[in-house]
């Protein structure tokens with residue numbers, strides 16, 4: 134059940150990752166009253182802003198400024214108000230002890246039931262794999278009483294879900310959770326359209342949402358599902374009944 138008791142933390146390596154891979158799910162959780170917190174680790178200046186670098190005289194500061202405005206507009210379309218951009222360098226991203234502590238603190242502050250981030254394998258994108266490992270480790274540290282951080286009481290282990298990577302099969306991705314996003318697909322589309330440097334991805338992720346919608350219908354028998362997003366799971370489902 135999704136309501137205001139549910140806390141979700143989304144950790145995105147670069148500016149737009151959360152939109153392509155989980156924008157519909159984020160919009161759905163926000164719409165149904167969940168508390169969604171978004172951490173964007175980098176603007177993706179070096180690795181995911183290619184079209185912007187075709188502009189003569191382009192600068193890092195200007196790329197960051199454009200990416201920031203795009204991210205804010207996209208988050209607005211999804212209804213996310215709780216967002217932080219940590220401005221790490223990308224390509225390649227480095228995780229220091231300070232950064233591990235920062236994310237551990239953030240997890241303890243948000244107390245997420247669900248964390249959505251990059252899955253462990255992502256062909257051609259070492260930053261995504263690095264972030265997957267970073268989030269997994271910080272989520273574990275957040276639960277340990279022995280990891281004492283002042284003013285930061287321990288959290289319960291969150292469920293971790295991995296984004297579908299860009300190159301699904303080449304990354305050995307298998308959908309383990311498929312979320313229907315039909316009702317909020319227009320919001321996702323509007324959010325995707327905010328990223329001018331990555332226009333080529335909009336068609337691609339539109340097609341992917343339709344493909345996963347097809348899988349959602351076939352696996353569930355519910356023919357109302359038109360668009361969906363797929364995720365991997367870091368841990369098995371645990372519950373009192375088969376669902």
Ligand SMILES: [Zn+2]
Nearest residue numbers: 146147150181
């Ligand atoms: Zn990325």
